[in-house]
Amino acid sequence: MAKPVILTVDDDPEVLQAVARDLRQQYGGRFRIVRAESGAVALSTVEKLKLRDEPIALFLVDQRMPQMNGVEFLEHALKLFPTTKRALLTAYADTDAAIRAINSTQIDYYLLKPWDPPEERLYPVLDDLLDDWKANFHPPFEGIRVVGSRWSPQSHQVKRFLASNQVPYQWLDLELETEARRLVTYAESDDRQQLPLVLFPDGSQLVQPSNAQLAEKIGLRTHAERPFYDLVIVGGGPAGLAAGVYGASEGLSTVMLERDAPGGQAGSSSRIENYLGFPVGLSGADLARRAVTQARRFGVEILAQEAIGVRVEDPYRIVKLADGSELSCHALMIATGVSYRKLDVPGIDQLNSAGVYYGAAMTEAIACGGEDVYIIGGANSAGQAAMHFSKYARRVVILVRGESLTKSMSQYLIEQIEATENISVCTGCSVIEVKGETHLEAIVIANAETGENNTVPATSLFVFIGASPRTDWLDGVVERDKQGFISTGPDLTRDQPRPKGWTLERNPFLLETNVPGIFAAGDVRQGSVKRVASGVGEGSIAVQFIHQYLSKVL
Structure with missing residues (x-):
């Protein structure tokens, strides 16, 4: 201090x-x-x-x-x-x-x-x-302070980015705290359209910063040390981190690109209790932190960057980044995971990150104290979120289209939910409309069993309704199925002897795409098992195929 x-x-x-x-x-x-x-x-x-x-x-x-x-x-x-x-x-x-x-x-x-x-x-x-x-002195919080509004999408994005990258910060809500309003005035940023205001310990400040600006300010690396690598990994979830650890530990010069924060969707999980070797469970953030530390120990460069395109200039694979720069490599691993599918109901778009959140927005948990929280979805991610929010909210309601949770949720989570007094499950229920001007105020729930539509007050709705991959940037290069998942190995040769344009005598390796030297692992891959352990396994296995590929081209 x-x-x-x-x-x-x-x-x-x-x-x-x-x-x-x-x-x-x-x-x-x-x-x-x-x-x-x-x-x-x-x-x-x-x-x-x-x-x-x-x-x-x-x-x-x-x-x-x-x-x-x-x-x-x-x-x-x-x-x-x-x-x-x-x-x-x-x-x-x-x-x-x-x-x-x-x-x-x-x-x-x-x-x-x-x-x-x-x-x-x-x-x-x-x-x-x-x-x-x-x-009588109590030392002040030493770190980043974020001043904004609970209902501001930009404020939510800043909080989410800092939390996902495990950067401590203090949140000051403009609507609730006099201190927040004073700080905004002193910073000469009294326009609510110019929030959030991010204050740093060195006295500097940023207004409505982008992820790239935050990344640079908090010391995340955004530029690669070299133009060429043996292995470029796009995506920092379990699959990407595992590939980085195994690739770098076995001598490959390796760089990993992650546009948000290492850990991926798994990193936002409040509790993972069925991951081998952790009998009492661990949070997604803990798993991500451990994996990042391990990857860096072996020399993996981790860049806060987004890949927006790829091209092939044999023997190189070239990745274009959002800042206009490019990285070349011999082998490319795609492990970008998936994003939660958007809820398509009237009124939803304007309330995104203003009461409606996709995935487990842990940064909003404390703000939900004493309120009713609604969760859409019946898989493990929804169950884990319900257990986490039940510690803060007055009541948590899980809305499930199906007849029960048993088809999509692990039994251990079902038992925990049943034993938690302030969690209830509404089967045959779906949200057909959301209401609110500047933030979520109510939702309309359709009950298939009774045929009734009920409008209930709500300020927090968390959506877990399946996932879609982020693979548009691969258009015209890497083959994908109708949903956008990347086809690899046997899926490429199911209806044809070899993938179109394939020039090698061998068939694609198990996790190799239609382009030799470009691999895919984890949730982004067609037919993958959507579990943390399987993502780690695929990322690890892929490195063995990458070695086999490199042995032929180098």
């Missing part, structure tokens, strides 16, 4: 220099001494310190200053730092004003000029004030 500040204010340069000298001599090792030559300058300094979240331990202020006297300054400054100790420096003629200030601004002490010798007339008083301040 930065040293707490002692701020001294005086319009007389010689007096100000002398005060600062004496303060620095006695307190410079424990406090940062800041001086200002007027009340206006001091207020500007105080606002900047507030934005940086740096504590002020003591105001030592001259009373008799033009434009703004000491008491007037304290009246303004104490709104920003109400627990800061305050002392006035006064001439003998100002003692009456100082005494009145004890009542009006609750100053802690007033000191007469001159204060020589400071060992007798200054330090004992300030020692007492500073000791008292320190005894």
Whole structure:
């Protein structure tokens, strides 16, 4: 933590220099001494310190200053730092004003000029004030602060990006917290259309930052160290991370591209309890953190970048990135996973990330305290989300089209849900409309069993209705099925001896696409098993086929 500040204010340069000298001599090792030559300058300094979240331990202020006297300054400054100790420096003629200030601004002490010798007339008083301040001081949060609105899609995106990349931050809601409104004012960003405001410990700030801007600011790597690699992996979920670990550990120069955050969809899971080797379970974030640490240990470069195209110039595969740069490689692994399918009902589009969320938006869990949460879906991801939100929400309602959860959810989750009092399951239920202007206010639920449509108040709806792959960027190069999943191995030769355009004498390897040297693993692959363990397994196995491919082309 930065040293707490002692701020001294005086319009007389010689007096100000002398005060600062004496303060620095006695307190410079424990406090940062800041001086200002007027009340206006001091207020500007105080606002900047507030934005940086740096504590002020003591105001030592001259009373008799033009434009703004000491008491007037304290009246303004104490709104920003109400627990800061305050002392006035006064001439003998100002003692009456100082005494009145004890009542009006609750100053802690007033000191007469001159204060020589400071060992007798200054330090004992300030020692007492500073000791008292320190005894009641609670260190501020040291990290990134995000000021915004719960119902702002941009605010949600910033929170999600930081949380997914496991960057601690403090959330300040403009609608609920006076502190948030003050910070916005001090940052001269009082327009609600210019939020979220992201404040960094170094005093810098970003307004409505993109993921790329955030990535650069928090120290994520966005540019590759070299133009060419043995292996480029697109996607940082379980399959991509496993491929990175095995590829790099076996000597391949490896880079992984992930546009959001390592961990993929699995990284947002609140609890994974059926992953081998973790009998008490672990969160998706924990799994991602461990895997990222392991990958980096073996030398995998992880870039916060998005792949938007690919082309083949034998023997190279060239990936085009969103920033316009390109990476070349001998072998390309596609492990981009899937995204939750959008709910197609009236009113849904304008409420995305403003009460309607796709996947387990863990960043919104605390905001759901005391509210009713609705979850659409009957698979494991929906069940895990329900268990997590039940810790915060008054009630969690799972809406399932089918007759029960047994067809798509693991038995252990079903048993946990049945044993949780504030979770209920509505079978044969689907959402047919959502309502709200600036944020979700109500949903219309159709019950197939009763034939009734019920409108219920709702502020949080989480959607888990199947998944679709992110593979449009492969158009014209890599073969996919009608849903966009990548065809590999036997699926390519089921109706024909060899894939169209295939020039090698051998058939494609098990996880190889119709383009030699381009592989796919995990949920993005046609026919894959949608489980974390299978993604890890495919990513690991794919590296063996990549070695076999490289042995023939190198």
